[in-house]
Amino acid sequence: MTAGPIGGAGGDDAAAYVSVRGVGKTFExxxxxxxxxxxxxxxxxxGEFVAVVGPSGCGKSTLLRLIAGxxxxxxxxxVVDGAPVRHxxxxxxxxxQSPVLLDWRTVLDNVLVQVELRGLDPRPYRTRALDLLGRVGLGDFTDRRPRELSGGMRxxxxxxxxxxxxxxxxxxDEPFGALDALTREQMRLDLEKIWLDTKKTVLFITHSIDEAVLLADRVVVMSARPGRIEREITITMPRPRGLAARQDPQFIRTTHEITELFLARGVLHQETSA
Ligand SMILES: Nc1ncnc2c1ncn2[C@@H]1O[C@H](COP(=O)(O)OP(=O)(O)O)[C@@H](O)[C@H]1O
Ligand SMILES: [Mg+2]
Incomplete structure (x- = not known):
């Protein structure tokens, strides 16, 4: 089981891993x-998987950057894990959205960049890197250069x-935004599998209503700028949510609900000529 969703706005703040409290951001x-x-x-x-969906420019990336400090x-x-975020x-x-890989390094060495930047000895991480790469279907590509890979592989x-x-x-932050629809669907399945294996806390930002509902324990719907939370919807569809989840009544109902909300707010427009 996942850590239970803590409910809508104003949930149990003390139990939260991430707590965003009255946060606003004005750029000058x-x-x-x-x-x-x-x-x-x-x-x-x-351990919760939260997806934020909202129109372009509503402040999704800003929200992520605020939480990341x-x-x-x-x-x-x-506040993250009990400590106010100041750095x-x-x-x-x-x-x-863009993977930003170093083209002169192999896939494996691109993964290990993270370890090197943190000043850690990369050697003990090689096995873990190879294992993780294998789990996402890149076991045969660890020695390749990024330019030899497809967008999904990158x-x-x-x-x-x-x-x-x-x-x-x-x-x-919109990690699958640049991928074609089929690759995107596969990435969605793979990400859920990784999440089920590792139980990370995830904040997933997307402008895809489908992706948000299919992936998340809770979908946070944002309004156009200045961004506010319009609605929070808990998704209880059983996991893993394979391709069939698209036929689940909860998927159909919830994507419809969010679409209607965006129509009502003018985020989406329906042609009247049909
Ligand atoms: N560093 C910045 N300086 C000035 N304006 C910014 C900056 N970052 C974002 N903005 C503005 O804030 C708004 C929200 O941006 P952003 O968080 O990137 O939206 P989203 O990710 O939802 O598309 C936009 O109008 C954007 O132009
Ligand atoms: Mg953005």
Whole structure:
């Protein structure tokens, strides 16, 4: 079993692994102010898989960067594992849309970059890297260069790199956004398997409603900028959620609910000519 979802906004704050409390962010650049996030509250339980879905520009990446300590909030505070976040977190893994691999290094050595950057001796991590690469289907590609890989394989390498130091918390910012639909579906299945194996706490950011509902224990729906949480929906579909999960009544009902919400908020527009 996963750690039980802690309920909607205002859940049991004390039990939260991540606690975002009244956090807002206003950027100032060239005298122009952009309110990226309004006051936002979010809790993530240890071991929980939370997906954030929202329109482009609503502050999803800003939220991730605030939690990771890469930017400071204008108001409010973020607490991770009991400690207020004031510096970039180190005990996390982050995966971005673009895998950013070093083309002169092999797949294995790209994974080990993470260990080297942390000043750790890479030797004991080789076995773990090879094991993880094998588990995501890259066992025969560990000596290849990134340019020899498909987009999905490059992103798998980035995921393994994010996990190599065994962080308890994995943050992913539209990690499958650049992949074709079929690869994306496979990555979704693979990510769930890794998560079931490792039980990390996951914050997964996406603009895909389907992906959010299929992957998460709880879907956080954000409004357009300035980003606010519109709704939190707990997903109880049994795991693993294979291809058949798309026929699950809860999947159909929930994706419909989120689509309707985006239509009502003007995030999506329906042509009336049909
Ligand atoms: N460093 C920054 N300086 C100024 N504006 C920023 C900065 N980062 C993000 N923004 C603005 O904040 C808003 C939210 O951006 P972002 O968090 O990247 O949205 P999303 O990831 O949901 O697409 C956007 O209007 C964006 O232009
Ligand atoms: Mg973004």
């Amino acid at each position: 650049r060239d005298g122009r102010r952009t309110e990226a996030l309004a006051a936002l509250d979010l809790q993530i339980a240890r 890469l930017v400071a909030p204008t108001r409010g505070e973020v 970039p977190l180190t005990d996390i893994g982050v995966v971005f 992103q798998r390498t980035a995921i393994v790199r994010a996990l190599i130091h065994d962080p308890p918390f994995l943050m992913m």
